[in-house]
Amino acid sequence: MAEQKATPLLKDELDIVIPTIRNLDFLEMWRPFFEPYHLIIVQDGDPSKVIKVPEGFDYELYNRNDINRILGPKASCISFKDSACRCFGYMVSKKKYIYTIDDDCFVAKDPTGKDINALEQHIKNLLSPSTPHFFNTLYDPYREGADFVRGYPFSMREGSSTAVSHGLWLNIPDYDAPTQLVKPRERNTRYVDAVLTIPKGTLFPMCGMNLGFNRDLIGPAMYFGLMGDGQPIGRYDDMWAGWCTKVICDHLNLGIKTGLPYIWHSKASNPFVNLKKEYKGIYWQEDIIPFFQAVKLPKECTTVQQCYLELAKEVKAKLSEIDPYFTKLADAMVTWIEAWDELNPTGPGASSAAPAAAK
Ligand SMILES: O=c1ccn([C@@H]2O[C@H](COP(=O)(O)OP(=O)(O)O[C@H]3O[C@@H](CO)[C@H](O)[C@H]3O)[C@@H](O)[C@H]2O)c(=O)[nH]1
Numbered sequence: 001m002a003e004q005k006a007t008p009l010l011k012d013e014l015d016i017v018i019p020t021i022r023n024l025d026f027l028e029m030w031r032p033f034f035e036p037y038h039l040i041i042v043q044d045g046d047p048s049k050v051i052k053v054p055e056g057f058d059y060e061l062y063n064r065n066d067i068n069r070i071l072g073p074k075a076s077c078i079s080f081k082d083s084a085c086r087c088f089g090y091m092v093s094k095k096k097y098i099y100t101i102d103d104d105c106f107v108a109k110d111p112t113g114k115d116i117n118a119l120e121q122h123i124k125n126l127l128s129p130s131t132p133h134f135f136n137t138l139y140d141p142y143r144e145g146a147d148f149v150r151g152y153p154f155s156m157r158e159g160s161s162t163a164v165s166h167g168l169w170l171n172i173p174d175y176d177a178p179t180q181l182v183k184p185r186e187r188n189t190r191y192v193d194a195v196l197t198i199p200k201g202t203l204f205p206m207c208g209m210n211l212g213f214n215r216d217l218i219g220p221a222m223y224f225g226l227m228g229d230g231q232p233i234g235r236y237d238d239m240w241a242g243w244c245t246k247v248i249c250d251h252l253n254l255g256i257k258t259g260l261p262y263i264w265h266s267k268a269s270n271p272f273v274n275l276k277k278e279y280k281g282i283y284w285q286e287d288i289i290p291f292f293q294a295v296k297l298p299k300e301c302t303t304v305q306q307c308y309l310e311l312a313k314e315v316k317a318k319l320s321e322i323d324p325y326f327t328k329l330a331d332a333m334v335t336w337i338e339a340w341d342e343l344n345p346t347g348p349g350a351s352s353a354a355p356a357a358a359k
């Protein structure tokens with residue numbers, strides 16, 4: 001009897017979100033891993049351009065006209081001419097999990113030469129707990145062939161739910177422009193076979209290139225901040241989302257993992273263009289990071305939306321002195337939540353009812 005093919009993990013519970021200004025030929029390499037899943041393609045730039053999607057993929061495609069039609073005035077919170085537009089895909093999805101990937105990321109090979117199914121590894125990361133409260137020195141204890149080491153409290157071995165799985169990149173690393181300029185030929189050839197939980201209380205630079213998350217647990221915090229057309233900075237969209245997400249994950253006792261899987265990042269974007277986009281962010285972040293490190297969310301904030309709106313208030317109050325951009329960003333954060341709740345009144349990530357009034 002022909003061997004039954006296993007149903008791909010989370011086949012009907014996960015959407016793949018791709019921001020693009022190019023054609024999507026890269027999907028051919030991913031076909032064995034991605035074809036069973038539904039794609040949400042967010043077409044950036046000129047909406048009259050036709051983006052060809054290879055045959056056989058199940059997808060929905062949104063261009064700027066669609067975003068404006070669906071969100072109306074709230075479309076102002078979705079960036080234009082920047083990969084940050086991808087977060088629109090998170091909002092319109094109806095699934096529990098999201099995987100987002102850039103269209104210049106290809107299938108990498110592990111040290112044995114085997115193609116890496118990045119999606120499968122992200123799913124494993126997301127379906128197993130994290131250990132944000134106590135560091136396991138043998139890395140992810142829930143992986144095959146690993147466990148908690150001696151001295152790890154048994155009362156803490158249940159771990160926390162995993163909200164985010166942050167993958168890495170072989171070949172072109174996600175460096176900032178100054179680093180790219182001084183090391184134009186540096187390539188990442190180091191394959192580290194590890195998955196780590198980022199400890200509670202520690203921020204990290206989240207790259208949106210190869211990222212999975214549980215939309216039900218943390219979706220509303222995954223707003224890729226206002227970048228691109230008409231904005232003073234770029235290439236800080238994923239960083240912004242990562243800092244907001246980590247603060248909220250810490251508050252809600254959720255975990256974030258980084259490490260495997262690797263993808264092969266093929267295209268180095270222009271470092272001079274990147275420097276123009278990044279330069280303000282490079283010195284603003286010296287104030288932004290202490291801000292996020294100091295944030296204390298009230299215990300009454302028990303949903304992601306409530307945490308996020310509290311964060312937006314703090315951003316407006318404490319970062320606007322850096323630049324008026326942060327007032328605009330704080331307002332866009334509120335608009336994002338309003339739009340999210342409008343599109344997801346009861347679906348995954350829906351803001352649960354406000355905390356029950358005190359008895
Ligand atoms: O205006 C744009 C430009 C690009 N895109 C799509 O976004 C991704 C990333 O684009 P690209 O690979 O050209 O840029 P990188 O510098 O390598 O991207 C890194 O910077 C981060 C964004 O700030 C990103 O997460 C990193 O990967 C591609 O799919 C482009 O098609 C776009 O939608 N709009």
Ligand SMILES: [Mn+2]
Binds near residue numbers: 104265266267268269
């Ligand atoms: Mn790229």
